[in-house]
Amino acid sequence: MTTTAGVLALTSAEIQRVLEIEERTFPHPWTWADFEWLSQEECSLKLGLWQGENLVGYVIGTIGASVFHLANLAVDVPCQRQGSGGRLLRTALDRATELRCRSCRLEVRRSNRAALYLYQKSGFAVDGVRRRFYTKPVEDAWLLSRPLPAEPEPQPIMVYG
Ligand SMILES: CC(C)(COP(=O)(O)OP(=O)(O)OC[C@H]1O[C@@H](n2cnc3c(N)ncnc32)[C@H](O)[C@@H]1OP(=O)(O)O)[C@@H](O)C(=O)NCCC(=O)NCCS
Secondary structure, three states: OOOOOEEEEOOHHHHHHHHHHHHHHOOOOOOHHHHHHHHHOOOEEEEEEEEOOEEEEEEEEEEOOOEEEEEEEEEOHHHOOOOHHHHHHHHHHHHHHHOOOOEEEEEEEOOOHHHHHHHHHOOOEEEEEEEEEEOOOOEEEEEEEEEOOOOOOOOOOOOOO
């Protein structure tokens, strides 16, 4: 059981907690099989943000030769709008930078205003649209990317009360 506050690598045993947040945050949540598939990727990055024993949110992606593909990011509903999504995103981008990625790419539902604001605030730009990329409901995806610096950027110190 995790008792530390902060961003830590997620273990397979913690995926059930991730699934519970998925159910609350996405109209078409990922399944156990989706996470199993991603975990088999040689270079998957899975980080969770903890407050004591509570998993607040997570970010998951794959590390390619020079590209970090951000596959999933979510913050549990009661914890949203408190800076956690931004913190998870910054930590993942820093980790990808340390692993020598030079850019980050992702897809986001066209209607997902909260995520679009977060990504645009975090330096992402729209590269294009992938028609009918999502199902349940069917929807286009914006394709977003941003370059990564040669070294991780300094992070602000976060204190939880
Ligand atoms: C997208 C998500 C991860 C953001 O997490 P969060 O912890 O609420 O984000 P933060 O508190 O760090 O907010 C950072 C910025 O994102 C934007 N933002 C976040 N939620 C927003 C909302 N509901 N409406 C508008 N802008 C929003 C704002 O620009 C915000 O900065 P500000 O608070 O200074 O205005 C969260 O809303 C979520 O889990 N949504 C459901 C899952 C999802 O859609 N994931 C994205 C998949 S691509």
